[in-house]
Amino acid sequence: MSQEEQDNRGEQRRFKIAVVGATGAVGTALLEILAERSFPASSVVALASERSAGSEVDYGRRKLKVQDLDQYDFRGTDIALFSAGGSTSAKYAPIAAAAGCYVVDNSSEFRYVDGIPLVVAEVNPEAIAQARDGKIIANPNCSTMQMLVALAPIHRQAGIARINVATYQSVSGAGRSAMEELGRQTAALLNFQSPQCERFPVQIAFNVIPQIDRFEDNGYTREEMKMVWETQKILDPNIKVNATAVRVPVFYGHAEAVHLETVAPISVDQVRALLVAAPGVELVDQREPGGYPTPVTHAAGADPVYVGRIRADLSHSQGLSMWIVADNIRKGAALNAIQIAELLVEHYL
Ligand code: A2P
Numbered sequence: 001m002s003q004e005e006q007d008n009r010g011e012q013r014r015f016k017i018a019v020v021g022a023t024g025a026v027g028t029a030l031l032e033i034l035a036e037r038s039f040p041a042s043s044v045v046a047l048a049s050e051r052s053a054g055s056e057v058d059y060g061r062r063k064l065k066v067q068d069l070d071q072y073d074f075r076g077t078d079i080a081l082f083s084a085g086g087s088t089s090a091k092y093a094p095i096a097a098a099a100g101c102y103v104v105d106n107s108s109e110f111r112y113v114d115g116i117p118l119v120v121a122e123v124n125p126e127a128i129a130q131a132r133d134g135k136i137i138a139n140p141n142c143s144t145m146q147m148l149v150a151l152a153p154i155h156r157q158a159g160i161a162r163i164n165v166a167t168y169q170s171v172s173g174a175g176r177s178a179m180e181e182l183g184r185q186t187a188a189l190l191n192f193q194s195p196q197c198e199r200f201p202v203q204i205a206f207n208v209i210p211q212i213d214r215f216e217d218n219g220y221t222r223e224e225m226k227m228v229w230e231t232q233k234i235l236d237p238n239i240k241v242n243a244t245a246v247r248v249p250v251f252y253g254h255a256e257a258v259h260l261e262t263v264a265p266i267s268v269d270q271v272r273a274l275l276v277a278a279p280g281v282e283l284v285d286q287r288e289p290g291g292y293p294t295p296v297t298h299a300a301g302a303d304p305v306y307v308g309r310i311r312a313d314l315s316h317s318q319g320l321s322m323w324i325v326a327d328n329i330r331k332g333a334a335l336n337a338i339q340i341a342e343l344l345v346e347h348y349l
Pocket of ligand 1: 020021023024025026027047049050051052053069083084085088174175
């Protein structure tokens with residue numbers, strides 16, 4: 001039946017979707033959210049490495065058999081959601097795109113390539129149309145993602161000149177094996193045994209680690225530089241960003257202490273009003289014990305970006321401080337990828 005005939009009959013068009021990295025932390029959430037949002041899928045294919053081919057993953061109440069990515073033919077697949085690491089994306093995303101499939105890539109492999117859109121659904125959905133060649137769209141880094149959902153409305157109103165941010169990032173951002181390491185180390189230490197370090201350079205249980213990703217020549221880590229590069233690509237190349245990215249022993253949900261300086265003056269009340277109206281944001285800002293968002297009480301398993309602790313910076317006449325928390329696996333990765341897929345379905349496919 002043609003598209004026109006389907007439309008005439010009021011039937012929704014459906015699309016073939018592939019999830020690459022379906023057994024991983026983000027892949028599992030991709031499948032969960034596709035089912036939760038009743039994404040118009042005619043079929044969903046779960047792909048991972050040869051290691052897990054034949055195993056089963058959940059897609060809503062259904063089970064999908066995992067297939068080997070290397071053996072998969074992307075012809076006929078409409079959208080592939082990739083979350084299997086940079087090297088897997090580097091090899092297979094161009095193959096999928098050449099087969100006519102849109103790729104929404106969660107790795108950092110293509111984020112800084114000119115002509116490849118880097119999209120936060122609430123901030124710059126129009127960038128999808130600027131894809132110069134090919135069909136690859138990059139999904140931003142989790143820390144940048146939640147920060148920009150909250151800061152874009154403030155930038156549009158008052159202009160942000162500079163952002164100083166310290167992150168408190170959960171271990172799920174480093175994948176399933178990192179969550180297992182936090183669990184194992186915690187159990188070991190509570191049993192008076194010494195913890196084993198494999199995924200993190202030093203003990204993560206009952207500790208905080210001021211390094212995420214590798215060191216760059218300028219002394220910043222790559223995770224910190226991602227926040228610089230991505231804020232400038234997505235929101236405004238003139239915004240200056242200074243970041244410190246820290247891993248904390250939390251399973252789900254990143255928190256950020258953000259200090260910003262605006263070009264024009266803006267009051268705390270104006271910021272509150274902007275954020276109450278902002279898509280994807282939830283304000284939790286009572287000045288009392290517990291009147292602020294945390295990963296455990298608000299973000300884990302939830303979709304919004306939560307903002308609290310908004311106050312005028314005592315040390316700067318046009319400075320503001322705030323606390324931004326979100327589920328790094330959902331809004332920070334899987335949810336935004338699916339929002340991009342929804343935009344593709346609505347406007348481009
Ligand atoms: P597999 O389970 O077969 O190793 P996480 O981010 O939680 O560590 O998950 C990474 C995801 O990426 C997993 O689903 C993993 O599958 C998948 N993956 C890793 N390397 C490859 C590869 N070379 N080809 C396909 N999938 C891969």
